[in-house]
Amino acid sequence: MAVAQPALDLPMRRTRIGGWDPTWLLWIAIIAVLLFLVVSPFVYLVLTSFQAERTGAFTLQNYATAYGRARYIDALFNSLQLGAGAALLAGVLAVPLAWGCSRTNMPGRGFVRMLVLATFITPPYTGAVAWILLAGPNAGWLNRIYVMLTGAEAGPFNIYSFPGLVVVIALYSFPYIFIFTSAALELVSSEMEDAANILGAGTWRTMRKVTLPLAIPAILGGLIICFLEAIALFASPAMIAIPARFNVVTTQLFQFFGNPVRVEVAAAYAMPLLGVTVLLALVQRLMTHRKSFATLTGKGGERRPIDLGSGRWLMFAYAMFVASLSVFLPYIFLVQAAFAKAWGRGFAWDNLSFRNFHFVLFEHATAAQSVWNAFLYAGVAATAGVILTLGVAYIVARKLVPFGGLLAFLCVAPFVIPGVVLAIGFYAAYAPPPLALYGTAMILILAFTTRFLPIGYVNASAAIRSINPEMEEAVRVLGGSRLTALRRVVAPLLKRNLLGAWLLIFIPATRELSSAIFLYGPNTKVVSVMIFDMSEEGNFEYLAALALILQILTLPLLYIGQRALGRDFMLRRTTT
Amino acid sequence: MSKLVLKNIGKSYGSFDAVKDFSLELASGEFVSLLGPSGCGKTTTLRMIAGFMPPTSGTIEVDGKVISSPAGVVPPEKRGMSMIFQSYAIWPNMTVGQNVGFGLEVRKLPRAEIERRVDRILEVVQMAPLKGRYPAELSGGQQQRVALARAIVVEPEVLLLDEPLSNLDANLREEMRFEIRRLHDEFKITTVYVTHDQSEAMVTSDRIVVMNKGRIEQIDPPHILYGRPKSRFVAGFIGRTNFVDRDGATYSIRPQSIGLSPARPLANAVEADIVGRSYLGEYWDYLAKPLGDTKPLRVSTGPNVLFDVGQRVWLEIDPTAMVRVE
Ligand SMILES: Nc1ncnc2c1ncn2[C@@H]1O[C@H](COP(=O)(O)OP(=O)(O)OP(=O)(O)O)[C@@H](O)[C@H]1O
Numbered sequence: 001m002a003v004a005q006p007a008l009d010l011p012m013r014r015t016r017i018g019g020w021d022p023t024w025l026l027w028i029a030i031i032a033v034l035l036f037l038v039v040s041p042f043v044y045l046v047l048t049s050f051q052a053e054r055t056g057a058f059t060l061q062n063y064a065t066a067y068g069r070a071r072y073i074d075a076l077f078n079s080l081q082l083g084a085g086a087a088l089l090a091g092v093l094a095v096p097l098a099w100g101c102s103r104t105n106m107p108g109r110g111f112v113r114m115l116v117l118a119t120f121i122t123p124p125y126t127g128a129v130a131w132i133l134l135a136g137p138n139a140g141w142l143n144r145i146y147v148m149l150t151g152a153e154a155g156p157f158n159i160y161s162f163p164g165l166v167v168v169i170a171l172y173s174f175p176y177i178f179i180f181t182s183a184a185l186e187l188v189s190s191e192m193e194d195a196a197n198i199l200g201a202g203t204w205r206t207m208r209k210v211t212l213p214l215a216i217p218a219i220l221g222g223l224i225i226c227f228l229e230a231i232a233l234f235a236s237p238a239m240i241a242i243p244a245r246f247n248v249v250t251t252q253l254f255q256f257f258g259n260p261v262r263v264e265v266a267a268a269y270a271m272p273l274l275g276v277t278v279l280l281a282l283v284q285r286l287m288t289h290r291k292s293f294a295t296l297t298g299k300g301g302e303r304r305p306i307d308l309g310s311g312r313w314l315m316f317a318y319a320m321f322v323a324s325l326s327v328f329l330p331y332i333f334l335v336q337a338a339f340a341k342a343w344g345r346g347f348a349w350d351n352l353s354f355r356n357f358h359f360v361l362f363e364h365a366t367a368a369q370s371v372w373n374a375f376l377y378a379g380v381a382a383t384a385g386v387i388l389t390l391g392v393a394y395i396v397a398r399k400l401v402p403f404g405g406l407l408a409f410l411c412v413a414p415f416v417i418p419g420v421v422l423a424i425g426f427y428a429a430y431a432p433p434p435l436a437l438y439g440t441a442m443i444l445i446l447a448f449t450t451r452f453l454p455i456g457y458v459n460a461s462a463a464i465r466s467i468n469p470e471m472e473e474a475v476r477v478l479g480g481s482r483l484t485a486l487r488r489v490v491a492p493l494l495k496r497n498l499l500g501a502w503l504l505i506f507i508p509a510t511r512e513l514s515s516a517i518f519l520y521g522p523n524t525k526v527v528s529v530m531i532f533d534m535s536e537e538g539n540f541e542y543l544a545a546l547a548l549i550l551q552i553l554t555l556p557l558l559y560i561g562q563r564a565l566g567r568d569f570m571l572r573r574t575t576t
Numbered sequence: 577m578s579k580l581v582l583k584n585i586g587k588s589y590g591s592f593d594a595v596k597d598f599s600l601e602l603a604s605g606e607f608v609s610l611l612g613p614s615g616c617g618k619t620t621t622l623r624m625i626a627g628f629m630p631p632t633s634g635t636i637e638v639d640g641k642v643i644s645s646p647a648g649v650v651p652p653e654k655r656g657m658s659m660i661f662q663s664y665a666i667w668p669n670m671t672v673g674q675n676v677g678f679g680l681e682v683r684k685l686p687r688a689e690i691e692r693r694v695d696r697i698l699e700v701v702q703m704a705p706l707k708g709r710y711p712a713e714l715s716g717g718q719q720q721r722v723a724l725a726r727a728i729v730v731e732p733e734v735l736l737l738d739e740p741l742s743n744l745d746a747n748l749r750e751e752m753r754f755e756i757r758r759l760h761d762e763f764k765i766t767t768v769y770v771t772h773d774q775s776e777a778m779v780t781s782d783r784i785v786v787m788n789k790g791r792i793e794q795i796d797p798p799h800i801l802y803g804r805p806k807s808r809f810v811a812g813f814i815g816r817t818n819f820v821d822r823d824g825a826t827y828s829i830r831p832q833s834i835g836l837s838p839a840r841p842l843a844n845a846v847e848a849d850i851v852g853r854s855y856l857g858e859y860w861d862y863l864a865k866p867l868g869d870t871k872p873l874r875v876s877t878g879p880n881v882l883f884d885v886g887q888r889v890w891l892e893i894d895p896t897a898m899v900r901v902e
């Protein structure tokens with residue numbers, strides 16, 4: 001019997017495997033965008049490092065130049081030392097705080113978490129400036145207070161030093177370790193600890209033998225992230241290391257990028273930074289995704305805080321000490337500077353003035369514009385990033401195309417590319433004709449989109465996975481198209497998550513410096529670059545005012561995010 | 577004419593056949609269950625009917641029109657079917673009324689007509705007072721009723737259900753079985769019901785398709801499946817049974833078709849020892865080992881028929897109750 005002919009009054013859809021399918025179009029479009037955003041800058045970075053300036057011929061000269069001087073090599077080692085020092089110090093700051101907040105009856109746990117969040121949303125350059133006010137030689141407040149109290153000739157603190165830089169970086173990157181460690185500790189149930197207690201182990205022994213080993217992979221993972229942050233950071237080293245007359249990789253890259261721009265040499269010089277980052281990021285993945293760690297994510301069981309007795313106040317004191325260094329002292333003196341005619345004249349009524357705010361908002365030629373630029377570019381980048389990652393997460397989760405995993409990989413790949421390296425790649429790829437995007441708003445937006453693609457993807461894919469596909473199938477079987485399902489069911493259910501993902505890109509993008517500093521032009525200065533410029537000019541009063549404006553503008557965003565996703569959304573969702 | 581016809585449907589993943597050579601015809605208004613152990617391909621078959629999964633071979637017709645063949649498939653939204661999912665898939669962002677009215681809205685019915693039909697169906701499933709509630713404010717059983725109402729209100733060509741009761745507790749599950757059959761009798765919708773629970777299938781269905789490893793074992797009304805199982809698999813899967821080998825063939829005999837008496841009956845009797853027993857309230861379940869045999873037989877008796885373990889008894893086997901299975 002012949003197979004019945006398809007009836008023509010119903011629209012049939014061809015489904016031959018290997019044949020043409022409209023979803024391929026979508027796949028091609030997305031892969032094209034990802035090639036443009038992620039792959040091409042990376043490829044150009046590598047290519048450029050082997051190309052002669054102007055002629056473009058193959059050469060190894062760039063590498064010879066980049067590693068040809070002792071001080072260039074020194075900068076590489078300085079970065080490694082800086083990363084190690086900052087990560088270790090950050091660990092010392094963060095681990096006790098994380099344990100105190102998540103496992104003990106330390107008083108004020110919510111307050112301490114809030115202060116960690118305040119640290120987390122302080123841009124590294126703002127923190128660095130605050131610490132220049134605090135611990136600059138002679139004029140720094142800590143030195144002046146020391147002199148006042150002891151009558152000594154001069155204070156002991158000098159921020160313009162290697163240890164100074166380590167401290168400043170550790171103070172503003174310890175939240176990463178805090179996030180990782182508390183996430184792990186919150187998975188250790190009291191029952192596991194009880195099991196050890198019943199077998200005769202005391203509180204400290206239990207902590208050493210049970211709790212800590214369970215948290216170790218997370219702590220190490222956090223240390224690695226801190227290390228990577230520290231070696232990729234541009235702002236604080238530029239403000240502190242350069243006056244102190246030493247270089248790290250990022251500041252050296254910036255100098256290769258200065259007049260005249262030697263992007264070929266910069267690309268060659270960026271390779272070790274890129275290599276170390278890729279390698280350590282992989283190690284970090286392996287460590288936090290190990291099986292022993294994954295088994296913890298089962299039912300956590302009940303968690304009773306450990307009673308520290310009177311030690312809880314000691315714990316609290318330590319938390320306040322850390323918070324003083326990262327939040328209280330810096331902000332007190334930033335506020336003082338922002339409202340001062342001259343910050344050095346201290347807290348006097350006749351030194352009080354609103355002039356700085358008035359100046360940066362209304363008189364300065366580009367300061368207000370730079371704030372607007374930052375928010376505009378960040379807004380566009382966050383919107384593009386959310387739409388793109390949501391699209392990818394959706395088609396990967398619903399297996400709409402073959403090789404979806406490749407798309408997912410491209411979305412998270414920028415995680416291993418430091419901001420400065422990414423910027424050099426973008427410069428190499430898109431500054432020359434035909435696109436000639438250097439100095440345009442477009443290149444900043446594209447770079448920001450790429451830079452925060454991983455945050456977007458992690459959140460978007462978690463959001464999509466939280467929706468049972470049957471929700472959409474129920475729409476379709478009742479006669480709605482896939483688009484109807486997206487519009488009527490998926491989008492409403494994801495609203496909060498998408499808003500959250502958007503904010504998680506938007507907030508850091510408004511303050512992004514390390515990629516912006518290499519790509520901005522005269523009309524596309526963003527607020528981070530503006531603040532950096534002011535620090536070079538020594539305009540600390542204006543700078544403090546501008547930095548505070550940036551922080552104040554962030555507060556309503558934080559509030560919205562907390563309403564949508566809960567109090568800890570910033571601390572929970574930024575990292576995977 | 578048959579409402580829904582599946583001809584030699586197959587679905588393979590690489591070299592693995594999840595469903596193979598599946599053919600079935602449903603008369604209009606018929607209620608058919610797909611029954612079988614986990615992983616036998618029930619969901620796969622149902623999703624091919626719904627259009628979520630293109631079959632690798634075979635054709636599907638509704639009212640004589642081909643909606644799926646290797647040449648192409650009609651997408652699910654154009655098939656005019658309804659489906660009830662294991663997770664219910666009630667949309668949490670819509671109220672009960674909006675959930676139920678959705679299919680009518682997509683069909684572009686006038687507002688007033690939608691309201692009228694939604695109210696009526698909610699009346700039928702006894703959910704009318706909860707029309708304005710959100711799904712998060714409903715119990716599992718109530719969500720189930722919403723899912724039923726939402727699927728039925730559009731008067732689908734075919735209603736598909738995938739283990740709709742497996743998330744409910746035992747009592748509710750029993751109640752909902754009858755509810756589903758009652759709704760079917762009221763609306764006469766052609767229905768395919770997937771379950772791995774035999775009593776669920778027996779209570780609800782006109783016919784049952786027993787599946788095993790992607791293939792059909794037998795298609796028959798419940799009483800025939802039980803009384804005349806064709807294969808060892810069906811006999812073992814539907815109800816409890818004994819297999820006895822006689823003259824090179826295997827026969828199935830149900831535990832209640834074996835008589836148990838202390839004295840020798842007239843015919844067809846063998847002597848046996850009671851080797852185990854359990855009391856299940858409605859009946860006694862005895863294990864009796866015929867003398868010279870190694871394998872005990874299960875025998876059930878009324879709750880008042882008492883024997884002790886170790887007691888010598890007579891088994892009376894009704895030859896007409898013995899069904900030859902392959
Ligand atoms: N994407 C897939 N790739 C490979 N094999 C699959 C895939 N999906 C399903 N299978 C296999 O197909 C078989 C049939 O699956 P199906 O979900 O239809 O079973 P089921 O009868 O519904 O079982 P259950 O009662 O557990 O729901 C199973 O053995 C399953 O492992």
Ligand SMILES: [Mg+2]
Binds near residue numbers: 618619620
């Ligand atoms: Mg199933």
